[in-house]
Amino acid sequence: NAGVTQTPKFRVLKTGQSMTLLCAQDMNHEYMYWYRQDPGMGLRLIHYSVGEGTTAKGEVPDGYNVSRLKKQNFLLGLESAAPSQTSVYFCASRPSAGELFFGEGSRLTVL
Amino acid sequence: AQKVTQAQTEISVVEKEDVTLDCVYETRDTTYYLFWYKQPPSGELVFLIRRNSFDEQNEISGRYSWNFQKSTSSFNFTITASQVVDSAVYFCALRYSGTYKYIFGTGTRLKVLA
Numbered sequence: 401n402a403g404v405t406q407t408p409k410f411r412v413l414k415t416g417q418s419m420t421l422l423c424a425q426d427m428n429h430e431y432m433y434w435y436r437q438d439p440g441m442g443l444r445l446i447h448y449s450v451g452e453g454t455t456a457k458g459e460v461p462d463g464y465n466v467s468r469l470k471k472q473n474f475l476l477g478l479e480s481a482a483p484s485q486t487s488v489y490f491c492a493s494r495p496s497a498g499e500l501f502f503g504e505g506s507r508l509t510v511l
Numbered sequence: 512a513q514k515v516t517q518a519q520t521e522i523s524v525v526e527k528e529d530v531t532l533d534c535v536y537e538t539r540d541t542t543y544y545l546f547w548y549k550q551p552p553s554g555e556l557v558f559l560i561r562r563n564s565f566d567e568q569n570e571i572s573g574r575y576s577w578n579f580q581k582s583t584s585s586f587n588f589t590i591t592a593s594q595v596v597d598s599a600v601y602f603c604a605l606r607y608s609g610t611y612k613y614i615f616g617t618g619t620r621l622k623v624l625a
Contacts, residue, residue: 431611440520442602442617450611458612490556499546500613502556 402426406491406503413481413510421476421506423491429501431494432474433458434466436487437505443490449474481510513538515605517616524593525624532588532619534603540564542608545579545586550618551599559601562586593623 404425413419423432430451435443435458445458447466455466463485465477474493478485488507492500514537524530536545547559560570562579570577574591590597603616 433613440617443604443615445612448611456611488554492556499558499561500556501558502548504555 404491404493404501404503406489406506408506409504410507411509413478413508415482415510417481418477418479419481419508420478421489421491421508423474423476423493423503425472425474425491425493425501427493427495427501428471429493429495430471431496432468433492433494433500434464434474434476435490435492436460437490438487446476446489478508481508483510486510513540513605513607513614515603515614515616517601517603517619519619520617521620521622523622523624526595527592529589529591530593530621530623532590532601532603532621534586534588534616536584536586536603536605538584538605538607540607540609544606544608546604546606546613547577547586547588548602548604549599550602551596556602559588590621593621595623595625597621598623 407422433448434446444460449455449468452471467475488505490505491503494500516535543564545562549557576589578587600618600620602618605614
């Protein structure tokens with residue numbers, strides 16, 4: 401079972417470049433989330449979606465955009481990457497009631 | 512304010528020792544959900560347990576046990592007879608009813624030494 405799949409797993413960007421992280425889930429979950437994980441800070445919510453076509457801001461949304469055009473996909477975009485966005489990014493999904501299912505993470509380095 | 516505190520940043524134990532990871536939460540809501548996740552060195556986040564606020568029954572799963580006490584707003588996690596494979600970062604999380612957001616603690620890194 402694939403569960404939650406994130407691509408790419410690793411990426412190195414230069415300051416100012418753009419990129420998109422793709423999250424795909426095959427569990428028909430309504431809710432999807434993007435988190436970033438930084439040392440000593442736990443998991444911080446960037447954006448989330450409660451269904452196809454909807455998105456909402458989390459704790460740290462600045463510098464990121466998201467889209468949920470299809471129920472199974474949740475895209476995270478960086479329009480102009482900054483070194484402060486160097487982090488490990490996790491996508492998660494969940495059914496209407498229950499726990500989060502996480503992807504394996506995507507390590508992004510911005511030089 | 513809604514908050515999860517894991518005051519123990521890092522714990523080291525010798526294999527076969529018991530260890531308890533603390534989790535203290537703050538919420539004004541009467542209906543909420545608590546979770547524990549494990550993040551081994553490989554980096555993935557693994558779900559361990561979910562507990563509803565209206566169910567204070569403690570739970571045991573093999574060497575793992577969880578003590579939920581609403582009176583002290585705590586949801587502590589105990590590993591009995593720890594093993595090297597238990598070495599990981601453990602996160603406690605809270606979701607309160609009526610919100611889609613999960614609030615994570617900063618995690619506790621557990622090192623089990625052989």
